[in-house]
Amino acid sequence: MAASAAVRTSVGLTLKLSRIIPDCSSCPLYGSKSCVRSATNSQRRSSQDTFRIIYRHLQTSIGLYHSDDGSSNTEDPDDVVNVVYVDRTGQRIPVQAKVGDNVMYLAHKHGIDLEGACEASLACSTCHVYVSDAHFDKLPEPDEREDDMLDMAAMLQENSRLGCQIILTRELDGMELTLPKVTRNFYVDGHVPKPH
Amino acid sequence: MLHLVSGQALFSSCSPKVCVVGSGPGGFYTAQHLIKARPDVELDIYERLPVPFGLVRFGVAPDHPEVKNVINTFTQTAKHSRCNFYGNVNVGRDVTINELKEAYHAVVLSYGAEGNRTMGVPGEDLAGVYAAKDFVGWYNGLPNCRELNPDLSCETAVILGQGNVALDVARILLAPISMLKSTDITQPALEALAQSQVRRVLIVGRRGPLQIACTIKEIREMVNLPGTKPEMLPADFEGISEVLKDVPRPRKRLTELMLKTALETPGEKELERRKSASRSWGFRFFRSPVEVLAEPRTNKTSAIRLAVNRLEGSGADAQAVLTGEVEDVTCGLVISSIGYRSLLIDPGLPFDSRKAIIPNSMGRIQHTPGVYCSGWVKTGPTGVIATTMNNSFDTARSMMEDMDSGALDVSAVKSGSQSITALLRGRGVKPVTFADWEKIDSVETKKGEAEGKPREKLLSVEEMLQVAQT
Numbered sequence: 001m002a003a004s005a006a007v008r009t010s011v012g013l014t015l016k017l018s019r020i021i022p023d024c025s026s027c028p029l030y031g032s033k034s035c036v037r038s039a040t041n042s043q044r045r046s047s048q049d050t051f052r053i054i055y056r057h058l059q060t061s062i063g064l065y066h067s068d069d070g071s072s073n074t075e076d077p078d079d080v081v082n083v084v085y086v087d088r089t090g091q092r093i094p095v096q097a098k099v100g101d102n103v104m105y106l107a108h109k110h111g112i113d114l115e116g117a118c119e120a121s122l123a124c125s126t127c128h129v130y131v132s133d134a135h136f137d138k139l140p141e142p143d144e145r146e147d148d149m150l151d152m153a154a155m156l157q158e159n160s161r162l163g164c165q166i167i168l169t170r171e172l173d174g175m176e177l178t179l180p181k182v183t184r185n186f187y188v189d190g191h192v193p194k195p196h
Numbered sequence: 197m198l199h200l201v202s203g204q205a206l207f208s209s210c211s212p213k214v215c216v217v218g219s220g221p222g223g224f225y226t227a228q229h230l231i232k233a234r235p236d237v238e239l240d241i242y243e244r245l246p247v248p249f250g251l252v253r254f255g256v257a258p259d260h261p262e263v264k265n266v267i268n269t270f271t272q273t274a275k276h277s278r279c280n281f282y283g284n285v286n287v288g289r290d291v292t293i294n295e296l297k298e299a300y301h302a303v304v305l306s307y308g309a310e311g312n313r314t315m316g317v318p319g320e321d322l323a324g325v326y327a328a329k330d331f332v333g334w335y336n337g338l339p340n341c342r343e344l345n346p347d348l349s350c351e352t353a354v355i356l357g358q359g360n361v362a363l364d365v366a367r368i369l370l371a372p373i374s375m376l377k378s379t380d381i382t383q384p385a386l387e388a389l390a391q392s393q394v395r396r397v398l399i400v401g402r403r404g405p406l407q408i409a410c411t412i413k414e415i416r417e418m419v420n421l422p423g424t425k426p427e428m429l430p431a432d433f434e435g436i437s438e439v440l441k442d443v444p445r446p447r448k449r450l451t452e453l454m455l456k457t458a459l460e461t462p463g464e465k466e467l468e469r470r471k472s473a474s475r476s477w478g479f480r481f482f483r484s485p486v487e488v489l490a491e492p493r494t495n496k497t498s499a500i501r502l503a504v505n506r507l508e509g510s511g512a513d514a515q516a517v518l519t520g521e522v523e524d525v526t527c528g529l530v531i532s533s534i535g536y537r538s539l540l541i542d543p544g545l546p547f548d549s550r551k552a553i554i555p556n557s558m559g560r561i562q563h564t565p566g567v568y569c570s571g572w573v574k575t576g577p578t579g580v581i582a583t584t585m586n587n588s589f590d591t592a593r594s595m596m597e598d599m600d601s602g603a604l605d606v607s608a609v610k611s612g613s614q615s616i617t618a619l620l621r622g623r624g625v626k627p628v629t630f631a632d633w634e635k636i637d638s639v640e641t642k643k644g645e646a647e648g649k650p651r652e653k654l655l656s657v658e659e660m661l662q663v664a665q666t
Contacts, residue, residue, distance in 0.1 A: 121262035151446035
């Protein structure tokens, strides 16, 4: 499939040269059947794969991902949403994101170790996060299918959600997303310190 | 020491070399974590079949394609510059664990559970009785299950066990062919199911509704399965709703769904749907298999004798106790889905044959420094991909701790895949590389496209090798 191969190469090069993720809407294949990121294409060899290879090697520092083309994160201040990820070691990672960003893919973009085995199709619970209390109620109710998947997550709490189902809105500014400490180091009584 | 003559000075380095045995989620998630966490680790994954991914390819049901998306993550790992895949290598037969220990700083066993727990009852070997593992292997294209030819000419099938594998089998037996024909189910299985006369599936458990092992998603899929209606025994659910308020959320939601299905009077629309349903399914509780009975003339399965149990205790620890009563259920197909079992692939390894796992402490195999385990061979054959992911990450963390503390000595120069591939070559074994697998992948995908399926799996090792290595 020459077209998708060409896209992969060119996207790969772009990413490698400028270390950014291009906005999908700037890609000629956006919205078409050839788009390897479209939801119907489950056999993806996608630019996403390249993202992850790149981003696994990135340091998590803010400002690394300013896009030079079109929709820069800082272009429209109304669109900016600041969130904080608390990773599994307790490290706080502030992230400047924008309205419409998906919490799971945003984490990937910043090298935060939130897995996404089923790629946002509500077929696993690997993107399980705890949402700060002040923002939990601002999220729309979970789909029954999300609740079914959450039921399988280790260390389920009242404020648990699947990261792949959280889309940022302005209201969620200041939200903290804590990755469950699913290791032998977790507290024996199941207590997980709530993020501050 | 430099070995300039053989040119090894170019390749041997002081980077830690790890080999992983088994390329399912256990192996791949351990590899992923190690590669990401240490920029110097070099990793080789050995796999017995020419194709990778283990139960993601051969276990996950054909109508659950999203669960298989994890293959994309594993593919990235396999294509990482510090990772190599070697398929068609049988560890235990083509190369020993000791030879791997010589060549690598650390060996990770993640070869899963390819055996079966048997019911241990008379009649288990009759025609018409199958292990769920083999039935699933059959519809998922596992090469050594392709000759299964299950007899689907009876009306009632009884499945022993109520985990997700049992629910998958029930769903595949009763799903409309229109639903199955656009999945990656194998063509022979699709054709057999299209001719199937099975109309009723009973999913039988030793204990009660509160002990059922499956998850809510799978129950919901049965409740919503087109062309089918539920057939539960309300008496099985007596006293259940009263204890629900103190039960954790996952168990509560699952039980509420079962109660609703078993006890609630359906609305008009659902009543209509059930009236026109030609197939049925139901849970049966408090029953254990005692014997599979045969039709005397044909010696084919004609019924299963079940012992009636009562529960002692409550919750997860409740025990099934025999009452002395038995009950015969007419059926022509019996599928036992009572658990997979790990096997011992090398006599040099410790093995707990009661639990069927390799004894270990946080992934460190007992009495065997330098050898670790992850996935089902470490913890036993339960859990979904997320469970195995956490378990594998845990093993990787143990390995990293050991590298940092010196408990795992990574200072010596090890030859890694160089010596192993030379050894294999000498033994006439030709490993399948990841690029070779991609040729198989491409052939399967193209064949599938012609049929409106995501892929049409190659069904024999010979076919796979032919595509991979020519």
